[in-house]
Amino acid sequence: MKQLSIAALALLLSFQVQAADSFKVCWSIYVGWMPWGYGAEQKIVDKWADKYGIDIEVVQINDYIESINQYTTGEFDACTMTNMDALTIPAASGVDSTALIVGDFSNGNDGVVLRDKDSLADIKGQRINLVELSVSHYLLARALETVDMTEADVQVVNTADADLVALYNSGSVSAVTTWNPLLNAIIAEDDANLVFDSSQIPGEIMDLLVVKTDTLEANPELGKALVGAWYEIMGLMSGDDEAGIAAREAMGNASGTDRAGYEAQLAKTRMFYQPADALALVNSDELLDTMQKVAEFSFDHGLLGEGAPDAGFIGVEGPQGTYGNSANTQLRFDTTYMQMAADGKL
Template identity: 60%
Template structure:
């Protein structure tokens, strides 16, 4: 997949059809569709579906919620943005640069986790980030890997012009690194674990050194949520029922993690290793505390600055302030008149208060 091309097309073309998606979103409804793609922080939606937890909570509110797996991550966000889905899973950077930048008012209904080691830089030559100067680095450009590299360079007195970037598909990056030509890569798990096992390689930086910057979210269309609060209640209720088991050191918890490991192409131990590379918010209270913090606010400010610098906010963006981003406590980054990304804790607070 050409990530740069996908994002460019998304911001340019999707903006033309965003109004159609908004029109579809409006109105009281009883049937909804949520898209997800495979990643350790999002694959729990598969268990929510197959276990019957989603049906249980949907029935409680007299609605139907279809949880749909999409194999192409960017395409799933594109489809959400054009109104084919009512919600989607995405990182905070992609939530900003695709639906929000395209004019689709989007709410981060669930803040599931942030990467805390699941994204990293691995090199056969450099033993520190400082030693990357002049090196060629393979990565999916304009992805969270690119963002991670930018922050790593910045923290070590370097900048992008000090290195040479080669855009490489995530489908090709492991094989490329296992050959002789590619010397340094930036990627995410489970690919990260695989490349780090290559003899003679060194993992020299990971996302635990920029905590809170790569957030994993469940997004819903803001207008849909406003008119249909039952959707928010059912999704959040189902998610935290599942999370209570996922994070438990019990037979049930191990059963859930084994299921998700197999669904991810590994096993329970493999999936648990991926969870170790994430700061999981197993309770709504933990998620609320994080997203209400200065840490989350400042991290998102960094993400939006990077997104603007790379042209990910679209041709109409004169500055990083183009898209307004709302946080709990009425804190806003960017244009208040163009609020299109909202970290709304209303429904997570209901879950914390046992009010769903």
């Protein structure tokens, strides 16, 4: 009887270690993630946190990859990232993570640009400047498939995103793959031709809010507060009234552009302003097909870890099942909280 009591006490203490009332969320500047900064500034996140009796600190990290690294090493409970980076950084590091919110997918915000060439077929033999092993690299690989080429037909040149616009404008590079707002700055040049963009692979480059699975399971209030805040912000920023215009202007200014520039990026983003729109993607058969493509690219480029024997090494769970090794599931697309939002139960 004494042993049972000790075991029960240990279990209780374990739960108390996991349960918490204070959480940290990090985000970085990108069209689909600016709402987090705005929501924090306008106290919308605080309002929803208060509703569920918790505290949520929202922190902007200037370096995108560094934000994911900090999430992976335990400094944050949640972080904004793409589906590919969720697989190749935290999941590949053994950090079981859940895509709590699928906020949007790139619908033209990422693209391949050639100087003085108007056909993707002209890319053969060219040096392509991009951020290696990023979603730009993935986009390039998918673009090459459409013209029966592989990366062996081009030369990938790893280039910091901060240098891409200046390099193109200098005339020293002839081909670039990048994302907005850099993409819009480059294609504004007279000799720049956009020959492929993410609208041609719809739904493959997703922007997520990812939460540690064990944290979410122990603290469902966190999921409810974050999702509730998100869809309140979505309702606000999607409006054509003064409040919506002011929200988009603030987000544009915060991202280093203005309202017109931000709205130009939104036009190339399939924002899921309604939870039902996000649910349609996550519940579709295409979700795991997309993650298989992402996993295959990631495995081919050594991004799933040194011991990964194949592209299915890491299990990716969705409503329709699991792609890869279900015994090593490290990335999950959970519709629970988005469905609560759709049902008006938050």
